[in-house]
Amino acid sequence: xxxxxxxxxxPILASMMNIALVLVGIVSMLNLPVREVPDIDPPIVDxxxxxxxxxxxxxxxxxxxxLEEVINGIEGIKTLxxxxxxxxxxITIEFELWRDI
Numbered sequence: 001x002x003x004x005x006x007x008x009x010x011p012i013l014a015s016m017m018n019i020a021l022v023l024v025g026i027v028s029m030l031n032l033p034v035r036e037v038p039d040i041d042p043p044i045v046d047x048x049x050x051x052x053x054x055x056x057x058x059x060x061x062x063x064x065x066x067l068e069e070v071i072n073g074i075e076g077i078k079t080l081x082x083x084x085x086x087x088x089x090x091i092t093i094e095f096e097l098w099r100d101i
Contacts, residue, residue, distance in 0.1 A: 040097070042094060042095075042097070043094070043095040043096075043097070043099060043101045044092065044093065044094050044095070045092075045093045045095070045101065046090065046091070046092050046093075047067065047071070047090070047091040047092075047093070048088065048089070048090050048091075049063055049067070049088075049089045050087055050088055050089075051063055051087055051088075051089070052087055053087065054086070054087055055086060056084050056085050056086050057084075059084045059085070059086070059087065059088065059089050060084035060089070063084075063089045064082050064084045064089045064091065067082075067089070067091055068080065068082060068091065071091065071093060074093075075099070076095050076096045076098070076099030077093055077094070077095060077096075078094045078095055078096050079092075079093075079094045080092070080093050080094075
């Protein structure tokens with residue numbers, strides 16, 4: 001019963017003890033090592049092609065769509081995104097983590 005008596009007699013001391021306890025908790029939480037989430041690089045492949053003098057529509061139909069058809073046959077693809085611009089086609093492929101690149 002000593003702590004409640006001190007807290008009633010000296011409320012500022014009780015408040016400061018609470019603030020100190022919270023600060024120790026925050027500092028401890030920030031210094032905890034993360035062991036459950038490994039530091040990995042996702043397996044991502046970028047395919048860039050250029051077609052000099054072609055418009056974005058031509059690049060999309062003649063280059064990007066044909067490459068996407070071939071790339072879709074690869075096993076273990078998580079996401080496939082593409083972008084067609086004037087004279088440039090860029091395809092980004094993200095593989096599943098189990099897939100050996």
